[in-house]
Amino acid sequence: MLELDRLSRRYGDVVALDDLSFTVRPGQMYGFVGTNGAGKTTAMRIILGVLEPDSGVVRWNGTPLDQDIRREFGYMPEERGLYPKMQVHEHLVYLARLHGVAGITAAKAASDLLDALALSERASDRIESLSLGNQQRVQLAAALVHDPAVMVLDEPFSGLDPMGVDAMAAVLRARVDAGAAVVFSSHQLELVERLCDAVGIIRAGRMVADGSVDELRGTSAPRFRVAVDAPAGWVSSLTAAVPGLVVVDDAGHDALVELPPPGDDQALLDAARALGPVRQFTPVRPTLAELFRSVVAEPATEPATSEKVEAA
Numbered sequence: 284m285l286e287l288d289r290l291s292r293r294y295g296d297v298v299a300l301d302d303l304s305f306t307v308r309p310g311q312m313y314g315f316v317g318t319n320g321a322g323k324t325t326a327m328r329i330i331l332g333v334l335e336p337d338s339g340v341v342r343w344n345g346t347p348l349d350q351d352i353r354r355e356f357g358y359m360p361e362e363r364g365l366y367p368k369m370q371v372h373e374h375l376v377y378l379a380r381l382h383g384v385a386g387i388t389a390a391k392a393a394s395d396l397l398d399a400l401a402l403s404e405r406a407s408d409r410i411e412s413l414s415l416g417n418q419q420r421v422q423l424a425a426a427l428v429h430d431p432a433v434m435v436l437d438e439p440f441s442g443l444d445p446m447g448v449d450a451m452a453a454v455l456r457a458r459v460d461a462g463a464a465v466v467f468s469s470h471q472l473e474l475v476e477r478l479c480d481a482v483g484i485i486r487a488g489r490m491v492a493d494g495s496v497d498e499l500r501g502t503s504a505p506r507f508r509v510a511v512d513a514p515a516g517w518v519s520s521l522t523a524a525v526p527g528l529v530v531v532d533d534a535g536h537d538a539l540v541e542l543p544p545p546g547d548d549q550a551l552l553d554a555a556r557a558l559g560p561v562r563q564f565t566p567v568r569p570t571l572a573e574l575f576r577s578v579v580a581e582p583a584t585e586p587a588t589s590e591k592v593e594a595a
């Protein structure tokens with residue numbers, strides 16, 4: 284299990300990470316999401332040892348990471364780093380051999396990955412001759428060619444065409460199904476929702492929601508699409524009848540309403556029935572993008588560390 288335990292990190296006055304914790308299990312794909320500047324890259328750089336935390340520790344199977352453990356990881360950094368003059372297949376074999384993979388195994392692993400990422404025809408081309416999206420596919424192959432147990436990928440899907448996204452997703456899913464632990468950052472929330480077993484949402488360096496998308500849904504206010512056969516104004520009457528009810532969208536004929544958690548859906552239905560025949564009463568499952576918007580928009584419960592220090 285990869286465990287980030289209470290990581291904090293500042294750059295001068297900027298609090299990049301503030302007591303951040305989460306875990307990624309073998310066989311789990313973990314999506315790491317947050318607004319620009321939330322601290323995702325900082326956390327990933329700490330996992331990979333290119334940045335030290337001010338406090339906190341990262342462990343793999345209970346042991347704090349050292350360079351030997353980190354060598355076993357696969358990493359796709361934000362700054363892509365391939366040798367532009369090298370040929371694609373040659374480059375992958377070179378990287379696998381650096382990780383101690385024997386020649387024949389390395390060559391096969393490189394060929395298999397190029398095949399899976401639809402790059403076999405470019406195997407003998409120089410990296411610099413590839414489009415940016417194809418270089419990105421090679422970068423993923425570079426992170427996986429030594430068959431790592433843990434993969435840490437900083438925005439691996441950004442800038443890829445839909446086929447590239449599908450190819451990358453399939454390669455990662457196969458590794459996860461074979462028992463690897465994968466954590467990747469992304470702003471593509473539909474993709475994260477589709478691919479990930481667990482999601483962490485960070486804001487200003489803090490974890491604000493962590494769990495499967497269904498678990499995150501369970502903590503959000505329940506929403507219902509309601510249609511009542513009643514004269515105009517029925518939505519206001521419904522709001523008046525149900526304490527705390529929020530109207531998210533009033534389309535006249537129907538309305539999207541939100542109950543305060545945990546939400547008494549039967550009381551809402553009774554109140555709607557009291558106004559007229561109920562033509563629709565449907566629970567609406569929020570998407571990850573909607574959950575994200577609502578948790579990052581919530582007011583902070585405590586001041587950030589820098590404010591605490593300044594106030595002290």
Ligand SMILES: Nc1ncnc2c1ncn2[C@@H]1O[C@H](COP(=O)(O)OP(=O)(O)OP(=O)(O)O)[C@@H](O)[C@H]1O
Pocket residue numbers: 294297298299317318319320321322323324325326
């Ligand atoms: N080298 C640095 N020097 C000073 N501040 C930095 C440095 N690197 C990051 N920061 C700051 O730390 C905070 C977290 O940045 P980080 O790059 O980790 O965010 P991110 O979640 O990866 O953002 P994005 O989604 O935009 O890539 C930001 O406020 C950023 O400006």
